[in-house]
Structure formats: C-alpha cells, structure tokens
Amino acid sequence: MNFDFSDDQKQMRDAARKFLAEQCPPKAVREVLDGKAAYDKKLWQGLAEMGFLGVAIPEEFGGAGAGHLELCVIAEEMGRANAPVPFSSTVYLAAEALLLAGSDAQKRKWLPKIASGEAIGTLALFEGKGNPSSKAIKLQASGGTLSGVKKPVPDGAIADFAVVAARTGSSGRDSDISLFLVDLKAGGVEVKSLTNVDPTRGQAELAFKNAKAEPLGAAGEGWSILTQVLDRAAVLLAFEQVGGSDRALEMGRDYALDRIAFGRPIGSFQAVKHILADMYVSATLARSNCYYGAWALSTNASELPEAAAAARISATQAFQHCSKNNIQVHGGMGFTWEFDCHMYYRRANATALTLGSLSYWEDQLIDRMRKKNAA
Amino acid sequence: MNFDDTPQEAAFRAEAKAWIQANAPKQYEEELRKSSLGRTVLKGANILEVAKAWQKKKADAGWACLHWPKEYGGRGASPIERVIWQQEEGPFGKLSGMFIIGHGMCGPTMMAFAGEEQKRKYLPPLASGEKVWCQLFSEPAGGSDVAGLRTRAEKKGDDWIINGQKIWTSGAHYSDYGILLTRTDPTVPKHKGLTMFFLDMKSPGVEVRPIKQASGQSDFNEVYFTDVKIPDSQRLGAVNDGWNVSLTTLMNERMSIGAGVATGFPELFDFCNSLMLEDGPAIEDRSVRSRLANYAVKASGLRYTSMRAISALSKGERPGPENSIGKLVAGSMVQEVAMYALDLQGAAGVLSGPEDAEVAGKFQAMLLRAPGTRVEGGTDEIMRNIIAERVLGLPGDIRVDKDVPFNQIPTKGRA
Numbered sequence: 001m002n003f004d005f006s007d008d009q010k011q012m013r014d015a016a017r018k019f020l021a022e023q024c025p026p027k028a029v030r031e032v033l034d035g036k037a038a039y040d041k042k043l044w045q046g047l048a049e050m051g052f053l054g055v056a057i058p059e060e061f062g063g064a065g066a067g068h069l070e071l072c073v074i075a076e077e078m079g080r081a082n083a084p085v086p087f088s089s090t091v092y093l094a095a096e097a098l099l100l101a102g103s104d105a106q107k108r109k110w111l112p113k114i115a116s117g118e119a120i121g122t123l124a125l126f127e128g129k130g131n132p133s134s135k136a137i138k139l140q141a142s143g144g145t146l147s148g149v150k151k152p153v154p155d156g157a158i159a160d161f162a163v164v165a166a167r168t169g170s171s172g173r174d175s176d177i178s179l180f181l182v183d184l185k186a187g188g189v190e191v192k193s194l195t196n197v198d199p200t201r202g203q204a205e206l207a208f209k210n211a212k213a214e215p216l217g218a219a220g221e222g223w224s225i226l227t228q229v230l231d232r233a234a235v236l237l238a239f240e241q242v243g244g245s246d247r248a249l250e251m252g253r254d255y256a257l258d259r260i261a262f263g264r265p266i267g268s269f270q271a272v273k274h275i276l277a278d279m280y281v282s283a284t285l286a287r288s289n290c291y292y293g294a295w296a297l298s299t300n301a302s303e304l305p306e307a308a309a310a311a312r313i314s315a316t317q318a319f320q321h322c323s324k325n326n327i328q329v330h331g332g333m334g335f336t337w338e339f340d341c342h343m344y345y346r347r348a349n350a351t352a353l354t355l356g357s358l359s360y361w362e363d364q365l366i367d368r369m370r371k372k373n374a375a
Numbered sequence: 376m377n378f379d380d381t382p383q384e385a386a387f388r389a390e391a392k393a394w395i396q397a398n399a400p401k402q403y404e405e406e407l408r409k410s411s412l413g414r415t416v417l418k419g420a421n422i423l424e425v426a427k428a429w430q431k432k433k434a435d436a437g438w439a440c441l442h443w444p445k446e447y448g449g450r451g452a453s454p455i456e457r458v459i460w461q462q463e464e465g466p467f468g469k470l471s472g473m474f475i476i477g478h479g480m481c482g483p484t485m486m487a488f489a490g491e492e493q494k495r496k497y498l499p500p501l502a503s504g505e506k507v508w509c510q511l512f513s514e515p516a517g518g519s520d521v522a523g524l525r526t527r528a529e530k531k532g533d534d535w536i537i538n539g540q541k542i543w544t545s546g547a548h549y550s551d552y553g554i555l556l557t558r559t560d561p562t563v564p565k566h567k568g569l570t571m572f573f574l575d576m577k578s579p580g581v582e583v584r585p586i587k588q589a590s591g592q593s594d595f596n597e598v599y600f601t602d603v604k605i606p607d608s609q610r611l612g613a614v615n616d617g618w619n620v621s622l623t624t625l626m627n628e629r630m631s632i633g634a635g636v637a638t639g640f641p642e643l644f645d646f647c648n649s650l651m652l653e654d655g656p657a658i659e660d661r662s663v664r665s666r667l668a669n670y671a672v673k674a675s676g677l678r679y680t681s682m683r684a685i686s687a688l689s690k691g692e693r694p695g696p697e698n699s700i701g702k703l704v705a706g707s708m709v710q711e712v713a714m715y716a717l718d719l720q721g722a723a724g725v726l727s728g729p730e731d732a733e734v735a736g737k738f739q740a741m742l743l744r745a746p747g748t749r750v751e752g753g754t755d756e757i758m759r760n761i762i763a764e765r766v767l768g769l770p771g772d773i774r775v776d777k778d779v780p781f782n783q784i785p786t787k788g789r790a
C-alpha cells in the first residue's frame with residue numbers, strides 16, 4: 001500500500017501550480033467574472049501547450065497519455081486557481097465520455113482537438129430542475145437528429161460539440177436512453193447564455209431543432225455510460241473542490257495573521273482559530289476521500305461508484321464550508337466585490353450543483369453502500 | 376497510489392491470518408464483535424485476564440507491539456504491517472483496550488528517555504501484557520493545562536519524595552507501573568519546573584481510589600501520593616525538563632488515540648439497514664440516507680487520513696500535530712451517531728436494558744461513554760488549538776501565566 005501521489009506526480013503539481021499562479025492570477029479570473037470575456041482564451045491555449053488538457057488522453061489520440069492520477073493533480077490546481085476556463089466540461093465530461101464510449105473515428109476526430117485546445121466540449125444532460133435521472137430526459141432522437149431543450153449545460157455557449165443524452169425508447173427503463181455527439185457549429189442548435197451564480201463558468205440553454213447527431217456508444221447504453229461519466233467527473237471535480245477549499249483556508253489564515261483588532265491579530269482569538277481549524281478538518285477529510293477516489297478511478301476498481309460519491313459529498317461540503325467561513329474570517333472586507341473571497345464562494349456553490357445536488361449524491365452513496373453490503 | 380498489498384505485505388498478511396486463526400480466543404469472538412464503545416463485556420469471564428492471556432500469547436509468538444524494536448519485546452515491523460495486523464486481528468483487537476496507554480504512551484516515552492538497561496527490563500513485560508502501565512498526568516488543577524499540576528517531588532539523597540494527588544487516571548487500579556509528571560520547582564514559570572518519573576504502583580504511599588464515571592462504570596481513578604519514594608534512577612529526562620518529556624507522551628497519545636477512535640458509523644449503518652420505521656425500512660427514508668451519508672464520508676475521510684499518515688510514516692516522516700484530527704472528528708461524531716440512533720427509535724430509544732433495547736443497548740452505552748471521549752487525551756477545544764497553532768501557524772493564546780512563577784499564579788477564578 002502507498003497512499004500518496006508519486007514524486008513525478010507531485011512535480012507535475014508544482015509545475016501546474018507555478019504555471020497557474022503566473023497565468024491565472026485573480027485579476028485574470030475577474031476579467032471573466034466581470035463579463036469582459038466568456039472564458040480566458042490565453043490561459044486555455046497555455047494549458048494546451050503545457051499538455052494539461054490532454055493529460056489523461058492516450059498519445060495515439062494526441063494526448064500526453066499520463067493517466068487519471070495526473071489529471072487529479074491538475075484538477076486540484078485548477079480549483080485552487082479558480083481557473084475561468086471550460087476545463088471540467090471539456091476534460092472531465094466530454095473527453096471522458098469519448099474515452100469510455102467513442103468509436104475509433106470519433107476519438108480520432110475530437111480527442112486531439114481537445115488536447116490541443118482547439119475544441120471545447122460539454123455534456124448536455126439536464127432538462128430544467130432536478131438531478132440525474134433517466135426519467136427526466138425528454139429530448140427525443142429520431143432518424144439521426146435530436147429535438148428538445150437542454151439546460152443548464154455547463155459552458156454550453158462556448159462549446160464546439162456536445163455529448164447529448166436523448167430518449168430512444170419508451171419502455172420506461174434506463175435502456176430508453178442513448179448518447180449522441182452533436183457538432184454545435186453545424187446548425188440546428190440554438191444557443192442561449194444563462195446568467196448563473198458563478199460567471200467564471202458559464203451555463204447555457206441548448207435548443208435542438210432536428211439537429212444532426214451521431215450515436216456515441218451502443219443504442220440503449222446511454223444511461224449506463226452516463227453513470228460512469230458522472231462518477232469519473234465526480235472524482236475529478238472533487239479534486240477541484242479540494243483545491244478551492246485549501247485556497248480558501250489559506251486566504252482566511254493569511255488574513256487572520258495580518259488583520260489587527262483589539263490590539264492583536266484576529267488569528268490570536270480562539271473563536272477565529274477554531275473556525276480555521278474546522279476548515280482544515282473538512283478540507284483534510286475531503287482530500288483523503290479524494291485520494292481514495294483517485295485510486296479507484298485510476299485503476300477502474302469496482303469500488304469506484306462508492307468512492308466517487310464519497311469524494312463528491314465530502315469535497316462539496318468542504319468547499320462550501322471553507323469558502324463561506326473564509327468570508328466570515330475576513331469580516332466586512334470579505335463581503336466586498338474587491339476581495340477575492342466571493343469568487344471561491346460562488347465557485348463552491350456552483351460546483352456543488354453541476355453534477356447533481358449534494359442530496360442526490362448522498363442518496364447515491366447509501367444506495368451503493370447498500371448494494372455492496374448485500375452482495 | 377496503490378491499495379493493494381505488495382508481495383511482501385501479502386506474505387505478512389497470510390502469516391498473520393494463519394496465526395490468528397490458529398490461536399485467537401474464538402469463544403469470545405461473537406461477544407467482541409458485538410461490543411462497541413462503552414460496552415465490552417465477556418459473559419462469565421474476567422476481561423482483564425482474557426486480554427492479558429491473548430497479549431502474552433501474541434508476545435510469545437512475536438506479534439505484540441509490532442512496531443517496537445525486537446529487543447524491547449516488539450517485532451520491528453513497518454507501519455503498514457501494523458495496519459495489516461490490525462485488519463486481520465479484527466474483533467480480537469478490542470482486547471488491547473487496556474494496554475493502549477502503556478503501549479501507546481508510556482512505552483514510547485520510556486523508549487525515548489529511559490536508560491538502556493531499564494528499557495530491556497521494563498519494556499518486554501509491558502509489550503507482553505504481563506505488566507500494565509498507566510499515565511499519571513492529570514490533576515484536579517491541571518487537565519487541559521497539564522503544566523498547572525501541583526504534585527510535588529522533593530529530592531532527598533538519591534531519592535525523590537512525592538506528595539500530591541492525580542485524578543482521572545485510567546486503569547490505575549490494575550496497573551503495575553505508571554509514568555508520573557511532578558512539580559520540582561514552584562518558584563519558576565509553570566513549564567520550567569516539572570520533572571517526569573516512572574514508578575512502581577505498589578510503592579508504599581500510593582493509594583488508588585476508583586471513581587464512578589458519568590457512564591456508571593469505573594475505568595479511571597484518583598491516585599494519592601503520601602511520601603512516596605522514587606529512586607533518582609527512575610527519572611525520565613533532566614530535572615525540570617519534564618514538560619519536554621511529556622510532549623513526547625502527548626504526541627504519541629494523539630497518534631495512538633487518533634487512529635483508533637470509534638466513529639460509530641458501521642454500527643449505525645447496520646442498524647439503519649435492519650430497523651423498520653412506520654413507512655418502511657429506515658434506510659429507504661430520504662432523511663435517514665442523508666444523515667447516513669454525512670457520517671459515511673466522515674468515517675471514510677478519517678480512515679483514509681490515517682492511511683495517508685501511515686504512508687508518510689513509512690517514508691520516514693514523523694507523525695505531526697495534524698494527527699489531532701482523528702480524535703477531534705471521531706469524538707463528536709460518535710456522540711451524534713448515538714443520539715441519532717436513539718432518535719430513530721422514538722420513545723423506546725430511552726430503554727437501555729439488553730432485553731428491551733435495539734441491538735442490546737449498544738447505542739445507549741455509546742451515548743453515555745461519548746462525552747468522555749471528547750475530553751480524554753485533550754478536549755475538542757485543545758485539539759482545535761493544536762491544529763490552529765501548530766498546523767496552521769496561528770498565534771498562540773495569550774498566556775497570562777507565561778512568565779509568572781508558578782507559586783504566584785492565582786488558583787481561583789472568582790476571587
């Protein structure tokens with residue numbers, strides 16, 4: 001047993017942290033937050049050049065072929081920097097769906113473009129309120145075209161292609177669902193940007209009107225593939241959340257050391273110290289759950305569904321906990337637009353919902369533990 | 376990152392498994408499996424004797440105190456081998472409870488500060504469970520503020536004469552030896568006038584009085600010292616350097632308590648799986664599932680946090696103050712879990728007799744023991760202070776007694 005990242009992986013983390021510190025300072029995040037751009041294009045190209053976009057994409061498809069542990073390392077740094085780029089939708093959702101279910105031709109077409117930063121991808125799953133569920137999918141597929149509306153679609157307004165979940169049967173079972181690949185630039189899709197809690201990661205509505213689509217994976221297998229994609233993304237996004245938690249904790253700690261009230265640093269007040277200690281505790285528990293998830297993801301272990309749900313829940317809780325208490329420690333300053341605290345608070349609360357809500361994943365976790373117990 | 380055994384680890388596991396299979400006291404397996412925090416009873420047997428016998432058997436075959444050096448009664452095993460052993464020992468590991476203080480705190484302190492001859496004399500019988508040790512630190516005036524203790528040690532020739540009182544000393548009533556922190560100079564600030572010793576609990580002048588605890592049981596004691604004589608050769612560390620010696624003990628305490636504290640989660644999960652509520656099985660209720668999931672990720676977070684610590688240890692890193700997290704999280708979690716399990720039973724949750732209570736009163740016992748878990752080995756607040764100051768680097772509390780000679784520190788809050 002060795003429950004840690006390797007030295008090479010840690011070196012990669014250091015490189016990513018250094019790169020992001022230079023290329024993605026809070027000022028750059030604010031450009032997107034303030035609506036001056038939809039995402040940070042320069043950063044996106046930089047990430048491609050560093051090889052970070054294709055870290056887990058095999059070399060034959062234009063990636064670095066490193067693997068998922070390496071991708072976890074990068075994900076943590078993306079979260080720490082609050083990077084305003086469509087990384088999670090493109091790399092964790094679209095690329096993973098292609099890797100899991102794509103034909104050779106589909107992989108050849110899209111994966112190299114993802115790795116080089118030429119194509120942004122996303123997953124169009126939700127249709128309004130609610131959590132992942134095959135029953136909620138109404139968007140209809142027929143004769144190689146799709147019709148229906150998806151929202152919210154993460155980074156949908158800037159994406160070049162989407163993996164779309166559509167209904168292909170009427171049995172009322174999961175096997176009614178199939179996945180499709182849609183080139184969003186090819187016509188037949190109306191795209192509308194939606195305002196959302198975290199403008200550094202956009203959300204959109206995609207209205208499909210007889211849009212041309214090609215099947216991704218076997219017909220009727222859509223739900224099973226989606227479940228796997230969501231589990232994999234849950235682990236990766238959890239690493240982002242842990243990165244964000246750590247950064248929020250650091251910001252709070254640094255402020256507590258500098259800010260003087262009543263003639264002493266506020267960090268010398270026990271009530272403040274204990275807030276920060278509890279932030280540390282939640283971030284640490286989440287990190288440990290994430291490590292287990294990373295192992296399960298990288299080895300495709302049978303424990304992955306349970307490990308992914310646990311990582312997702314504890315990272316969601318940690319990021320929400322750390323980001324809200326970071327503001328508390330900062331007092332009134334923390335509530336100003338000028339301070340960066342709210343960027344993490346926004347990201348924490350947006351990320352908490354992007355793959356289905358916390359209560360959805362709680363439900364999943366217990367379901368999976370129960371099945372394992374019964375087996 | 377790898378969870379699988381290496382070939383060496385697998386071989387170790389197989390050896391341990393086979394030995395446990397052939398030697399463990401199987402007749403108690405079922406009762407031990409069912410026991411939980413606050414409740415370990417073996418029908419018709421004296422648990423101390425059963426525990427000592429199992430420990431001795433382990434020691435004779437080289438399975439005791441795995442991480443200790445061989446010459447002191449251990450096996451020189453790696454931290455990971457120790458975990459493998461714990462996994463394989465399963466419910467029989469619960470028999471080690473009464474040795475935790477000796478093995479986890481007194482032993483390492485002796486190893487760091489006793490002379491070589493003493494180590495060879497005292498450590499092997501400690502490892503084998505033939506001799507039980509206790510930790511005599513806390514006093515009515517010095518719990519969290521350990522350095523506020525008053526028990527005096529005065530030098531007389533080659534001996535020290537001890538007078539004073541300790542309290543909450545776990546296991547003192549069946550202990551053979553103890554490590555003892557005393558005040559040797561009351562005229563200097565409190566941390567600078569302490570000295571550590573070890574002593575024979577049968578020494579004349581030592582009186583142990585069991586205290587009935589809030590849980591109704593009696594695991595800890597008051598210990599009185601009246602002109603107790605300790606030879607200078609049983610001093611650990613330099614005179615007036617006892618604070619530094621005690622830090623070694625306390626650090627090890629956090630490691631060994633932190634890794635082993637029960638969370639109550641496995642018990643709660645099983646319980647919710649079997650409990651029927653008005654509308655069906657508890658586990659199918661949404662609110663139950665949400666609560667369970669919250670506890671599940673805390674329990675797994677703790678489990679993997681200690682695995683990370685073990686991985687670090689096996690790479691030669693030292694256990695740090697971050698290990699305070701285990702006790703802090705598990706302590707309040709077990710309390711909440713117990714309360715929740717009773718809540719799920721409604722009015723009948725109050726009943727604690729094994730015939731009337733669900734799962735034989737396990738959660739009621741847990742409920743009554745849990746408050747102690749949040750206090751022993753450092754309270755929640757002290758743990759948070761440690762994390763804030765030693766892990767996050769925040770300023771220490773303002774200490775009004777810092778440079779004040781001990782005998783001038785006020786002793787009452789409301790004058």
Ligand SMILES: Cc1cc2nc3c(=O)[nH]c(=O)nc-3n(C[C@H](O)[C@H](O)[C@H](O)COP(=O)(O)OP(=O)(O)OC[C@H]3O[C@@H](n4cnc5c(N)ncnc54)[C@H](O)[C@@H]3O)c2cc1C
Pocket residue numbers: 270476509510511512513514515516517518519520542543544545546595747748750751752753754755756757760772
């Ligand atoms: C079951 C059990 C077994 C024990 N076994 C042993 C043993 O074997 N050997 C031994 O030596 N001792 C033992 N103890 C004693 C234990 O270590 C002390 O009880 C503990 O350290 C707390 O000290 P105290 O009881 O004096 O509480 P106090 O220090 O009086 O604390 C009272 C309250 O004040 C808070 N407080 C105190 N100081 C601070 C501070 N600086 N900042 C914030 N809050 C603070 C505490 O958190 C607590 O809430 C045991 C205790 C229990 C409950």
